[in-house]
Amino acid sequence: MSARDLITQTKGWTQKQPWGLYASQVFVLVRNEVRRNLFTRRRLWVYLLVVIPVVILLLHNAFAQNTAEAFYIEADTRVLARIVQLYYVRLGIFFACMGIFTWLFRGEMVERTLHYQFLVPVRREVLVIGKFLAGTLISTLLFESAVLACFYLTYERFGVAGRSYIFDGPGLHQLGAYLLVTALACVGYGSVFLALSLLFKNPIVPGLVLMGWETIAPIFPAWAQRLSVTSYLRPLSAVTLPVEGRLAIFTVVTEPVPPVLAILGLLCFSVAVLVLCCLLINRTEITYTAE
Amino acid sequence: MTSANRQIVFDNVSKFYGEVLGVNRVSFSLDQGITSLVGPNGSGKTTLMNLVTGLIKPTRGSIHVLGLTTRQPVELFRQVGYCTQFDSFPPGSTGYDFIFWPLRLHGFGREQAARLTAEALERAGMTQVARRKVAGYSKGMRQRIRLAQAIAHHPPVLVLDEPLNGLDPIARAEAIALFESLAKQGMHVIISSHILEEVDRISDRVVLMSSGYVVAEGQIREVRKEVRDHPMQILVSCSNAARLASAAFEQNHVVEARILNDSRGVLIRTRDPEQFYLLLNKIVCSGLIEVDAVAPADDDVNSIYQYLIGSNGGPT
Numbered sequence: 001m002s003a004r005d006l007i008t009q010t011k012g013w014t015q016k017q018p019w020g021l022y023a024s025q026v027f028v029l030v031r032n033e034v035r036r037n038l039f040t041r042r043r044l045w046v047y048l049l050v051v052i053p054v055v056i057l058l059l060h061n062a063f064a065q066n067t068a069e070a071f072y073i074e075a076d077t078r079v080l081a082r083i084v085q086l087y088y089v090r091l092g093i094f095f096a097c098m099g100i101f102t103w104l105f106r107g108e109m110v111e112r113t114l115h116y117q118f119l120v121p122v123r124r125e126v127l128v129i130g131k132f133l134a135g136t137l138i139s140t141l142l143f144e145s146a147v148l149a150c151f152y153l154t155y156e157r158f159g160v161a162g163r164s165y166i167f168d169g170p171g172l173h174q175l176g177a178y179l180l181v182t183a184l185a186c187v188g189y190g191s192v193f194l195a196l197s198l199l200f201k202n203p204i205v206p207g208l209v210l211m212g213w214e215t216i217a218p219i220f221p222a223w224a225q226r227l228s229v230t231s232y233l234r235p236l237s238a239v240t241l242p243v244e245g246r247l248a249i250f251t252v253v254t255e256p257v258p259p260v261l262a263i264l265g266l267l268c269f270s271v272a273v274l275v276l277c278c279l280l281i282n283r284t285e286i287t288y289t290a291e
Numbered sequence: 292m293t294s295a296n297r298q299i300v301f302d303n304v305s306k307f308y309g310e311v312l313g314v315n316r317v318s319f320s321l322d323q324g325i326t327s328l329v330g331p332n333g334s335g336k337t338t339l340m341n342l343v344t345g346l347i348k349p350t351r352g353s354i355h356v357l358g359l360t361t362r363q364p365v366e367l368f369r370q371v372g373y374c375t376q377f378d379s380f381p382p383g384s385t386g387y388d389f390i391f392w393p394l395r396l397h398g399f400g401r402e403q404a405a406r407l408t409a410e411a412l413e414r415a416g417m418t419q420v421a422r423r424k425v426a427g428y429s430k431g432m433r434q435r436i437r438l439a440q441a442i443a444h445h446p447p448v449l450v451l452d453e454p455l456n457g458l459d460p461i462a463r464a465e466a467i468a469l470f471e472s473l474a475k476q477g478m479h480v481i482i483s484s485h486i487l488e489e490v491d492r493i494s495d496r497v498v499l500m501s502s503g504y505v506v507a508e509g510q511i512r513e514v515r516k517e518v519r520d521h522p523m524q525i526l527v528s529c530s531n532a533a534r535l536a537s538a539a540f541e542q543n544h545v546v547e548a549r550i551l552n553d554s555r556g557v558l559i560r561t562r563d564p565e566q567f568y569l570l571l572n573k574i575v576c577s578g579l580i581e582v583d584a585v586a587p588a589d590d591d592v593n594s595i596y597q598y599l600i601g602s603n604g605g606p607t
Contacts, residue, residue, distance in 0.1 A: 010397065024395070
C-alpha cells in the first residue's frame with residue numbers, strides 16, 4: 001500500500017469514527033504527558049511532598065515500638081486522618097496539583113513547544129481533556145500510593161489487632177474514603193489550576209489566593225462554600241476531625257451533604273471549570289515572545 | 292472542487308499585537324507551486340505563516356486554506372505541514388519520537404505511523420541519527436528533523452519558515468531539490484527565506500513584504516515589470532558594443548547604455564524592454580553586430596527586493 005493510500009484510508013476511518021479518533025488522541029496525549037511530567041527531575045519536590053509522611057511513619061514505626069498496642073489504634077487513626085485530610089488534601093495535593101497542572105500548558109509555553117500540539121489534527125478540547133487526564137493520572141497515582149503506604153504503615157505495627165481493625169472493623173471503609181477523597185482532590189484542584197494556567201501568565205499568585213480562599217471558605221455562607229474544593233471533600237471524610245484554631249468560632253456549620261451529592265457536586269464543578277478551559281484554549285495564540 | 296478550494300486565500304487580513312501592527316489588509320491567493328515570502332525583519336512574514344496555520348488569529352479578515360479555516364483543525368492539519376522557526380523541541384524526545392507521536396495523533400496506527408516516520412526521515416536524510424536525542428543535534432539536523440515532521444503526513448500545503456537556515460551547502464541543495472519535487476507533485480509550498488538567490492531560483496511567485504504590508508505579489512518577472520520607477524537592466528554581450536550603445540541611445544525609452552570594461556558587452560537600462568528587444572532584433576538582422584548572449588540583469592528577487600523595499604532593516 002502506498003503512503004498516499006495509507007493516508008486516504010486513515011482519513012476515511014477518522015471521518016467515519018470521530019469518537020474513535022478522539023479516544024486514540026487522548027490516549028497518545030496522556031502517554032506523552034505522563035512521560036514528560038512524571039519521570040522528570042522537575043518533579044522531585046512533588047515526590048518529596050508525597051513521601052514526607054511515609055518517611056515519618058517509617059521512622060515512627062522503627063523507634064516507637066512501645067506504642068504498638070491495640071490501645072493506640074484509635075489515636076493513630078486520628079493521626080492518619082490528619083495526615084490525609086490536613087497534610088495531603090490541604091497541602092500536598094494542593095501544591096502538587098499547582099505544579100503539575102499549571103505546567104501542562106504554561107510549561108509548554110515556557111519551553112516553546114506548545115505550537116507542536118496546535119499543529120496536529122487534534123481539537124483543542126481534546127487537547128485539554130488529554131492533558132487534564134494525564135495530570136489527574138500522575139497526581140492520583142502519586143498520592144494514592146502514598147495514602148496506601150501511610151495506611152499500611154499505620155496499622156501494620158499493631159499486628160493482629162491492626163489486621164482486625166482493617167478487615168473486621170472500620171479500616172477498609174476508611175481506606176476507601178481516603179482514596180476517594182485523594183482522587184477527588186486531584187480532580188478538583190487539577191481542574192482549577194489548569195484554568196488558572198490559561199487565565200494568568202503567572203498562576204502562582206492566584207494559586208496562593210486560592211489557598212487562602214480554601215482556608216477561609218468555611219466561615220462563609222453555604223452557597224459561597226460551594227465554590228471551594230474542600231467543601232465537597234469534607235462530607236466524604238470517614239473520620240471527622242474537630243474544627244480547631246481561631247477560625248473555629250467563625251465557622252458556619254452547613255447542613256450535612258450526602259456523599260453521592262458531594263461527589264457529583266465536585267465532578268460537576270470540575271466539568272464546569274474544564275469547559276472554561278476549553279473556551280480559553282480556543283482563544284490561545286502562540287506568541288512566545290509575549291511570555 | 293472550486294478554484295478557491297484549491298487555493299490559499301487571504302481576504303483583507305489584518306493582525307495587530309495590541310497596538311503593534313503584524314500585517315495589514317493583506318489580500319491575495321496562492322496557487323500550487325512554490326511561493327516565497329520576502330521582506331526585512333518585522334515585515335510580517337512569520338505572522339502571515341502563523342495566520343495560515345492558525346497559531347494566531349486574524350484581528351480582521353479571513354483565511355482559507357484549500358477551502359478550510361483554522362476553526363476546522365482536524366481537517367486543516369491533515370492538509371498543512373508547518374516547519375516553524377522556533378528552535379525548540381519536547382524535552383527528551385528523539386528524532387524518531389518527534390515524528391512518530393504526532394503521526395499517532397493524526398490517527399495512524401503504530402505500524403502505519405512507523406512506516407511514514409521512516410519515510411520522512413529518509414527524505415530528510417535523518418535516518419542514521421533518528422534514535423538520538425534531538426537535544427544533541429546540530430542546528431542543521433534540528434532544521435531537517437522539523438522539515439521531516441512537517442512532510443511526514445504528506446500534506447498538500449507545506450509552510451516553511453526560513454527552512455534553509457543552518458543547513459550546509461549540500462543539505463541546502465538537497466532541501467531545495469525536495470521543495471521543487473514537492474511543488475512538481477502539485478503541492479503548495481510557502482517559503483520564507485533570506486537567501487534571495489536560492490528563493491529566486493526555485494520560486495514560482497513571490498510575495499514582497501514591508502512593515503506589515505504586501506508591497507508586491509505575483510510571478511517574479513511580472514512583479515519586475517510593475518516596478519516602473521526602476522528601468523529594467525538588460526545585459527547584451529555582442530561583437531560591437533559601441534554600435535549597439537549608440538543605437539540604443541537614440542531611443543527615448545533607453546535611459547542608460549553603459550559599455551562594459553571588456554568592450555564586449557553593454558548594460559542597457561530601459562523603461563520599455565519590449566521595444567528594446569525589437570530594436571535589438573533589427574540591429575542583429577541588419578548584420579551590424581553579432582550577439583553572443585542577452586540576459587535580463589535585474590529581474591530577480593534580489594533586485595526587486597532592493598527596488599521596492601530598499602535597505603530599511605535589511606533582509607531577514
